[in-house]
Amino acid sequence: MTPLALRDFEAEARRRLDPAIWDYYAGGADDEVTVRANTSAYARIGLVPRVLRGAFHRQLAVDVLGHRLSMPILAAPTAFHLLAHPDGEKGSARAVAAAGSLSIISMAATTAVEEITAAGRSANPDAAFWFQLYLQPDLAYSQAVIERAEAAGCSALVVTVDSPVYGNRERDRRNGFLDLPGLLVAENTREPLPTGEWGNPRSIGFTGDLSWDHLAWLRTATSLPVVLKGITHPEDARLAVENGVAAIVVSNHGGRQLDTVPATIDLLPAIAEAVDGRVPVVLDGGIRRGTDVLKALAFGATAVALGRPIIWGLAAGGEQGVGDVLSILRTELDRAMALCGCSSVLEVSRELVRPAPEESWSRL
């Protein structure tokens, strides 16, 4: 059966993957309340279209930190693509680059960052990449990883701030997922050797005392723009802007870190208000339809990022599958814009969405 929607790729991925690997990709923290909330929240936000606006040609392109993207949809960082398909990170990077979009490369990628950026650029010489960092307690080592990402051509550093410790993933604990031998080679956490080569991989650590002071340290460690991923509180969004970050990613880590964090789409309006257009706001979590993208833009996101759907495409059909996922979502967004009377993503505004999440909360 030809997949028509992102959920068709999900079903195919589930059929193809080893159940423990499937559980790792699909699962979240504790009772997975946030995993479910991220997607179900979109169903209770209604779209109220404008008509007779002659939106015959639609412009989907957006600018994010100096990169012109063909659409407001990017690839969120996700770990271990080689567990999904032999095309791995190179396949997903090629597909995202060919679609004119941007990949955020996970620090826990199973392919070396240099190979990922080269693969993406072979599909599109203008392709852009950002590198996601879990700041390591050993700052000298963090610095080496950052310099490696810079040398590989990554143009921003995306620091994940929602993970001072690892979330409680009970599916993985039951499956013994993290104990599977030889499974988790994170190629970008190898030891720097005096020869300039990379030695044995270190296991990824988390910085339990992660604080704004580390952000100050990062400024000394890199000249790249710093993006904070995992902002959910409007006050943190305000602090992020005051501390000079280049962009923020509103994210609850796909429900994999702290359970019962509200859906990101419900958190977005207050954050967009706090940021007030000063830096780009990317939202991830639960984007499965073009109408979801449109709602995020309407509530103030500059762009959205996809986590699991990229993995579903990869597992179901390798590079081609990721390309199909992106193309389906693009077509859906374009159709939703036409039906809402929007000629450009810049015309997608709050007048199109009812009720606002706060209103729906007050009725619960």
Ligand SMILES: Cc1cc2nc3c(=O)[nH]c(=O)nc-3n(C[C@H](O)[C@H](O)[C@H](O)COP(=O)(O)O)c2cc1C
């Ligand atoms: C399998 C998997 C691995 C992930 N790995 C990372 C990672 O290495 N670094 C990171 O910052 N976020 C990681 N995330 C979180 C995603 O970047 C993103 O926030 C989340 O998946 C978005 O939700 P969605 O899956 O509903 O699209 C991961 C998510 C999944 C599902």
Ligand SMILES: CCCCC(=O)C(=O)O
């Ligand atoms: C140490 C790898 C962490 C990957 C990750 O962020 C996730 O599974 O959510």
